[in-house]
Every structure is written in structure tokens, then in C-alpha cells.
Amino acid sequence: MTRNSSLPLAAPLPLVLGGHAVPTLHNATLVDGRIVDVHIVGGRVYDVVPAQGLVPSEDDLDLTGFLLLTAPAEPHAHLDKALSFDEIRPPAGDLGSAIETWENHTPSLTVESIAERARRAALLLLGNGTTAVRSHVNLLRGDQPLRGIQALVKVREELSSVMDIQLVAMTPYVVGDEAVHAALDLGVDFLGGHPHQTPDPSGNLQRLLAIARDRRVGVDMHTDEQTNPTMLTLEELAHSVRDWPSSMPVTAGHCVSLGMVTPEVLARVIEAVKESNVGIVSLPITNLYLQGWDTPVAMPRGLTAARALIDAGVRFGAGADNVRDPYNPLGRSDALETAMLLVTAGHLSVEEAYRAVSDGARDVMSLPKS
Incomplete structure (x- = not known):
């Protein structure tokens, strides 16, 4: 709910304000200019009708002058890393330096410290x-790889009454299968990793997909997070999961290389993605920060091919990724920040950008549309 906003409304969401169900929202403005009353039954939006001009009762809410929006969703976070900037004080740099800085810090992490942040x-x-929110959680190097998983499972349970939290086991190349299975046993929802950053991208991808098939879980992969147009594990991922059931949804985050390829390659990869129903997640704030450090002139935007993906009807969402950690020193944890960057850097319309962080994000997350 925002005042004087121009962002769009999609279909209704479950709505609880101040911990209490609101029977009727009076005189709310929709993005098309209509003034409506919204009836709430059992904590969910039941009906949206033209405003009746009634004076709200004590139990109702008057939204005169406010625009009613669907709630945003965050399809790609790193809650285990978030808000660690001040304790690490990392140097500015590209993805490689961010990974190194984080890896050097992980021995000091405890379940309690991760959970608190x-x-x-x-x-x-x-x-x-x-x-x-869907959060990727690193399986950590060393003899206690599940600290992050244990922390986020705890936080998920604590906040379950107010927030849907999905967890992805992000699996480094050096972490063995035993730890992956242990993470899934703890209740992780999806399996993930970053094959493009390993010595054997195809082999690592197929290893993780094999575990996911065995455990009958979906996957959410960090995919081609670089501006190298020849790194297209997205295409292999799409072909590999073509026959997967809908109960094992597949998501690819970042997909930066896709924004650097020729139109012919772009069309070919998008066709494979669409045929396999892979959801794509763009992460503008972190990718704009991390990508392009080695290109001082005509620096690439470091974004996926959002325009082409949306025009092709691919399932498309967007998120913030990292917030105030070695991978991104900034961020307000506000979906409007992500939407703004999709407009300014990705040339999406305001309506498309807000959909990417609301209904589009929920679609990629396999949640009911709002």
C-alpha cells in the first residue's frame, strides 16, 4: 500500500494488517484509476468492487488517496550473508574478490551469528x-558445512507465521554429496550451486541435477554470472530438465551471459528455456555492482536479456540478491529499489518492473499468484 505511487496492482493477496484481518478496505485506488472497496474474508481478499462511498466503520480501513499494490516477493536472497558488510569491511571489487573475501570470513561464523543477521x-x-523470500544458503567448507542451513531453518520456523521462506542449498564445488543430502534432510527446499564458477561447469551441473533427481526436489542454480558470451550453462540446464515434472521446478538466477550473446544465440537459448519452463531471475543491483570491473570503457550493464525473455513469455522475476555484504555494499531490502533498476538499467516499463518483483517473482518461486 503506497501513497502517490504509479506502480501497478495485480490480483489480490492474503492481507493482514497489524496482526489482524481487515474486513473492508474502502476507497483504494487501483493503477488504472478505479476507486474500489476490497472485502476481506478469513484474512484473504474475497472481492474487489467499485467504491460505495460509505464511511468506514471502526473495523474497516479508509485508503482514500492510497494506491493498493500486491505484496512483492524476493526470489533470490542470501540471508546467510546479508548485513555482514560492517563486520567484514570488504574491499570493493568484482565477483572473484567478493567470493574470496566471504570464504576467508566463513571460519568465524556460528549458527547463532548467521541466524541473527x-x-x-x-x-x-x-x-x-x-x-x-527464497534464500540461497551456502554449504560451508570444512568439517561443519551445515551451519548456515541450521541457522536458516531456525529463522524460517521463527518467522513462519508472517513470511514464506524457501531455502536453497548452495553447493560449492568442493563440498561432497554427503553434506548435500544432509542439508536436504534438514528440510531445504531446493538444490543449487554455481557450476559456471567451477573447473568443470558441465560436470558440476550434472552432478547437482543427479542429486536433485534422486531426491525429487527442484533446483535453483546460479547461472552464467559473468559477461563471457560463450559461458552458457543455461542452455545445458534447460535441455537437461526438459522432462522434469512440475513438482520439481527449475530456476536459473543471474544469466548475465545471456545479455551478451548475438540475436541468433539469444533466440536459440530462450527457445530451450521456454520449452523446459525454466524460470529466470534477474538481479540488477548486485550484477551491476560486480560485473564489468575489467572493462573500463563501454562497461557492460551486467544484466540478463530481460526484454527478450519477457517478450518471449518466459517466466521472469527479479530480486535484490545480496544486501550489504561483500557482494554488494548497498541495498535497502526494498523491492521498489530492484524495480527501479529494472527500469533504468534494463529498460523495462514501470508495470513490467513491478510485476517482476511481485507476481513474476511468486510465479518463479512456484507460489500461488497474488
């Missing part, structure tokens, strides 16, 4: 209207 980060999202 993750809880604060999740509540920042919730405070800005985000009611669902």
Missing part, C-alpha cells in the same frame, strides 16, 4: 512489504 535481513524485507 538472517533474521534482521528477513524482517527488513517484511517491513518493506515482502511476504515471501
